């Protein structure tokens with residue numbers, strides 16, 4: 001989950017927004033060097049391509065004004081050079097009016113197009129950054145906070161436009177946006193958390209403020225962007241670009257996929273909640289409860305304070321407030337009274353996890369692993385996670401996919417250049433084409449394992465992504481999961497698991 005834009009500055013060059021626009025950061029360690037153009041360069045370009053050559057323009061004028069046919073009775077009429085004709089007051093007045101009118105029309109057209117351009121830019125889009133405002137900031141651990149931002153007020157057309165873009169992204173399921181640091185001109189991806197509007201209700205999310213986004217962000221030591229974001233206050237502006245759509249969870253599960261396992265490190269939990277929302281709240285609507293897929297999250301954090309939503313052991317005397325909370329609260333009174341914080345157990349993020357567990361019993365589970373407590377996600381934990389306490393023989397029910405199926409074949413997935421499944425919407429699933437008998441009698445699909453976290457975390461569990469001809473591919477599955485899934489004796493190896501690296 002690492003990305004990087006490098007902007008190089010030279011002489012009096014302006015920050016290169018164009019480079020930022022064209023750079024698709026992707027979910028990778030891609031480092032994009034900005035292409036820039038100086039204002040001087042632009043000037044030189046325009047003056048070297050005048051629309052009407054100057055010499056032609058002046059000769060046309062001189063012909064009109066100075067060379068007139070002779071107005072005489074002389075039969076041998078000929079042209080001769082005359083002194084410039086004096087213009088009467090009426091003609092000057094008419095010319096003056098025409099010029100004035102033209103100026104007004106041109107100004108109106110320019111203003112109108114500038115106005116609509118500005119409005120368009122305010123609506124979130126993939127090419128330019130649009131302004132949003134921070135509406136709340138909640139510290140949830142010593143290093144992590146939840147930032148909520150909004151596009152504008154409801155009457156604002158830009159807010160409605162952004163809300164529409166977000167609705168489509170939520171409908172897709174897995175997505176992110178880029179946020180930029182305006183001074184350094186760098187941008188990083190962040191994953192919106194599902195809305196809190198469903199807390200305590202069993203209905204599917206009909207998001208309250210649809211132009212509002214929430215992010216779980218961790219301040220990384222020495223991290224340019226996360227440190228910048230951690231210093232922002234309620235009311236400050238942030239600049240967003242996107243949405244960038246990711247893997248299509250519904251399509252990859254198909255009719256037959258029944259399990260989603262998330263191996264998440266730190267803030268890598270955010271996409272897990274997006275997928276849980278898509279699969280359980282939206283996809284599960286109206287279906288039989290037992291037909292709903294299970295979403296099992298194995299969540300690793302370095303510190304206990306970051307294991308949000310973990311239930312305290314029975315008999316624990318802890319109030320849920322750790323040392324950092326009282327320390328942070330004291331500091332906060334002095335700095336910003338607008339940041340809201342509750343106990344560790346009461347953070348909105350913890351409540352969101354507990355709410356999912358309550359609403360989807362047996363279908364949503366988070367298992368916590370904390371480095372400082374000596375618990376790490378090991379091969380055995382992964383096997384249990386893949387089985388999710390159920391009979392592993394059900395995994396064998398899935399049809400093996402066609403080797404070339406872009407949606408369900410691990411071999412095809414390894415060669416995919418990015419995770420934007422929306423861009424391959426028209427690609428057909430080839431699994432059903434293997435044999436008409438199989439196709440008519442069986443459902444097709446895959447069980448999904450997402451691995452989401454910093455680059456090192458992804459490499460350890462699923463192997464690195466691969467670069468080929470300047471493009472980053474998913475690459476084959478290696479690491480701990482590679483070893484488990486290639487062990488042909490085990491049911492999980494036959495369960496048609498697709499490993500998706502985020």
Ligand SMILES: Cc1cc2nc3c(=O)[nH]c(=O)nc-3n(C[C@H](O)[C@H](O)[C@H](O)COP(=O)(O)OP(=O)(O)OC[C@H]3O[C@@H](n4cnc5c(N)ncnc54)[C@H](O)[C@@H]3O)c2cc1C
Pocket residue numbers: 001002003004026027028176188189190191192215216217218219220221222223224225226227266267270453454502
């Ligand atoms: C699709 C996508 C979605 C993302 N969603 C989120 C999100 O919802 N919340 C969130 O907080 N981050 C998210 N990230 C990560 C985010 O984009 C940044 O990489 C992160 O905030 C660090 O950026 P930075 O500029 O502060 O650090 P940098 O200046 O880029 O890095 C500073 C140092 O920290 C290391 N580092 C970078 N990221 C991490 C990390 N996560 N853990 C440990 N060390 C790290 C780097 O290797 C480097 O040594 C996402 C990334 C991707 C690709």
